[in-house]
Amino acid sequence: MPQVLHVALLILIWAQTSSAGSIRVQLADYDKDSWKGVLRRVAPSWVLEEFEDIRVTSAAENGFQVRCTSIRGHTYIHGRKTVIANTPTDALNAINTYLRTECLSQVSWSNSSFSSGCRKHSNDVINFESKQIRYFGNMCTFSYSFVWWEWPQWERFIDWIALNGFNTVLMPLGQEAIWRDIFMGLGVERDVLNEYFTSQAYLAWHRMGNLKAYGGGLSDAQMLNDLNLAKRIINRLLELGITPILPTFAGFVPDQLEKLFPSSKFTRLPCWNNFTSETSCLLSVSPFDPLFQKIGSLFLRHQKKMFGGDITNLYSADPFNEILPSDSAKFDAKFVKQTAQAIMNSCRKVDKNCIWVLQSWSFTYDEWPSWAIKSFLSAVPIGNLLILDLYSEVVPAWQSTSSFHGHNYIWCMLHSFGGSRELRGNLQKVDKGYQLALMKGGSNLIGAGLTMEAIDQNYVIYQFMVDRMWSSEPLPLNTWIKSYSESRYSADFKVSHKFWTLLAFSFYNQPEKWGNPRFSVFLYHRPAFGKKIEYWFPVEETFGHLQSLIPSLIHVLGDHPLFKEDLNDVMRAITQFEVGNDAALTLTEAFLMEDKQQIGSTCENLMDMFLKLESYSNRDMKHWIEDSKSIAATSEERQVFPATAADILTVWGPEGQNLDYAHREWEGLLSGYYGRRWQYFCDWILEHDFFNHTDFSASVFRDVERPYSVSNL
Structure with a gap:
């Protein structure tokens, strides 16, 4: 009888101990066997059987520090796969990579796909390595995607984070309960805090100093729920060897503190994005004032108490997010430098190993002059600041700041603004951009990360990164x-290979340049004349090829959940091009020709096309609304949260300040909001011989846009 040879993979993971290009990031004492729980939750039983010998180094053996990681795999003919890893998340990334490349299996955000086993190989070698930090997080994601999540959604997402090897994660959730205690301890009345905290949906911009009070504040019960959820999330992250990045004080305070501390100096920040002083223009403690240090220290001590002591030395603060730094004058050198020093000093008073995590977005978005950037960064010692180069794939700030003047930084891919499912991105540009940074970005480039504003869109580009x-x-x-x-x-x-190759070299080969308008399908914005959808590839040829593949794809893949999701995205892209570049342009021509009959017939077809678009949705707006109700802690918030859930995806502001910024191609929105708005546009131009855009905008906001959001009350 012939001998049966069983193929196995030995994956070795070890740390590079060189001090060059690294920082001292605290690593909590994790559960060395926590990888098992992840695999049991997300994978069929054969996966654990396939990887039966996994050895994870203890946190003590790692010196309780996050280290640089290299992975090498060899194939042996001795019957088993062995994984030797620094941390549980390192081991899980190695397993996940092997599952995707050799076992035809994938765990994505929305669904998973598993085969029945792995290919059989021998004499294989796998070599790959990462920088020290693998980062995940954007403050906006906590409002655009995570806002209504409870533990089951978070548990699955943390499993995904661990499977992809992230070792640092932004975690701002739960801080409002801590701030409430601090401010009330300083004498602020509880009712006054309702004029400071925003409602749940807008907390991302409250935390970055942009908004206050909008949506009506938070109940104590909701704050407690958020705090308890944050504790559960943080405990799971620590269990897996992932370091959370917690908030530190950036200066923002309730208005009442100015009366409670009349001898202290405060600064009134500019209003954000045309919001009024009732909901923006936050008060900030002057960095020159001793009160800044007092509040910062109080907050961090209380936060440590709430979250279980010294669990991290990474802290985030963004004092000037989309607001110009000013005290007496724009970009006052002393002011920006003192602000940086104040944030750093208050953090180090409580944690001597504090590393401040800062977004680079302010530097590029507000076009800080180079001297102001240098002044700001020079206030913090090298080694105590970790900068997120937030939009590196399009506007790599490291190139214009001398690699952030020596400070450690992370190359981040942002890609998504607001969370639309429009197919777009540039795989080759991401690849080349990161390679350029590796070659020329300096030894202070110590990691890479994902910083999208929302998930559940364009998964391929994130897996690529x-x-x-x-x-x-x-x-x-x-x-x-x-x-x-x-x-x-x-x-x-x-x-399916042809299908994805077509997508990669069409939708995912988008030319994008900083300063140019971001691509967005105009159908999901307020109607106007003369617009069209302009793709960057030969549309007729590409769509023809895609449509020719679909019958065969349906035949072999049928109801496969991830295929259905991808097919809906492609069919929606094809359909919206027909709507935008046929029906909508015909409306323009008919109006110019004063052909009311043509306008009428075109509008009827337009509404049918929006219903067709809706048939290709991957999500229903009603689930977003129901989720907002389900997390609400009080009867009042069960009324308010659904309205804010609709607001943030539509008008996004009391006067539409961020109108359609976070538009979504969802059932319920496509016909009930975007289609309804186009119908209103049709009725308007049928009733008016002249089109006044200002009058139309005011009217459609009053009659369609604002009523849609409040209809969810």
């Missing part, structure tokens, strides 16, 4: 796309 951060060399796109299509559908079909 995850794999890119684990490689020191460019990824061969054709090979990567083939592997992605196989893992996505758990099948090696030529037609």
Whole structure:
């Protein structure tokens, strides 16, 4: 009888102990066996059987520090796979990578796809490595995606974070309860805090100093729920060897403190994005005043108490998010420098190992002069600041700041603004941009990360970036796309490879340049004449090829959940192009020709097309609304949260300040909001011989846009 040979993979993970290009990031004492729980929750039983020998180094053996990681895999013919890893999340990334590349399996945000086992190989070698920090987080994601989540959603998402090897995660959730205690301890009345905290949906911008009071504040019960959820999330992150990034004091305080501390100096920040002083223009403690240090120290001590002591030395603060730094004059050198010093000093009073995590967004968005950036950064010692180069794939700030003047930084891919599912991105540009940073960005480039404003869109580009951060060399796109299509559908079909190759070199080959308008489909914005959808590839040829593949794809993949999701996205892109570049342009022509009959017939077809678009939705607006109700802690918040849930995806502001910024191609929105607005536009131009855009805008806001959000009360 012939001998049966069983193939196995030995994956070795070890730390590079060189001090060059690294910082001292605290690593809590994790559960060395926590990887098992992740695999049991997300994968079928054969996965644990496939990886039966996993050895994770203890936190003590790692010196309780996050270290640089390298992974090398060898294939042996001795019957088992062995993983030796620094941390549980390192081990899980190694397993997940093997599952995707050799086992035709994928765990994504929305769903998963698993085959029945792995390919059989021998004499294989796997080599890949990452920088020290693998970061996940954007403050906005906590409002655009995570805002209504409870523990089941968070548990699955943390599993995804661990499977992709992230070792640092932004965690601002739960801080409002801590701030309430601090401010009330300083004499602020509880009722006054309702004029300071925003409602749940807008907390991201409250935390960054942009908004106050909008939506009506938070109840004590809601704050407690958020705090308890944050504790549960943080405990799971620590269990897996992932370091949370907690908030520190950036200066923002309730208005009443100015009366309670009349001898202290305060600064009134500019209002954000045309919001009024009732809901913006926050008060900030002057960095020159001793009260800044007092409040900062009080907050961090209380936060440590609430979250279980010294669990991290990473703290986030963004004192000038989309607001110009000013005291007496724009970009006052002393003011920006003193602000940086005040934030750093207050943090180090409580944690001598404090590392301040700062977004670079302010520098690029508000076009800080180079001297102001240098003045701000020079206030913090090298090694105590970690900068998120937030939008590196389009506007790499490291290139214009001399690599942040020596401070450690992370190359981040932002990609998504607001969370639209419009198919777009540039895989090759991401690949080349990160490689350029690796080659020329300096030794103070110590990591890479994802900083999208929302998830549940364009998953392919994020998986690509995850794999890119684990490689020191460019990824061969054709090979990567083939592997992605196989893992996505758990099948090696030529037609699915063709499908994804077409997408990669059309939708995901988008030219994008800082300063140019971001691509956005005009159908999901307030109607106007003369607009069209302009893609960056040969539309007729590309759409023709895609449509020719769909029958075969349906035949072999049928109701596969991830395929259905991808098919809906593609069919919606094709349909919206027909709507935008046929029906909408015909309306323009008919209005110019004063052809009321043509306007009428075109508008009837337009409404049918919006219903067709809606048939290709991957999510229903009513679930977003129901989720907002389900987390509400009080009867009043069960009334308020649904209205804010609708507001943030539509008018986003009392006067539409961020109108349609976070538009979503969801059932209920496509026909009930966007389609309804276009119908109103049709009625308007049928009733008016001349089109006054100002009059129309005021009217459609009054009759359609604002009523839609409040209809969810």
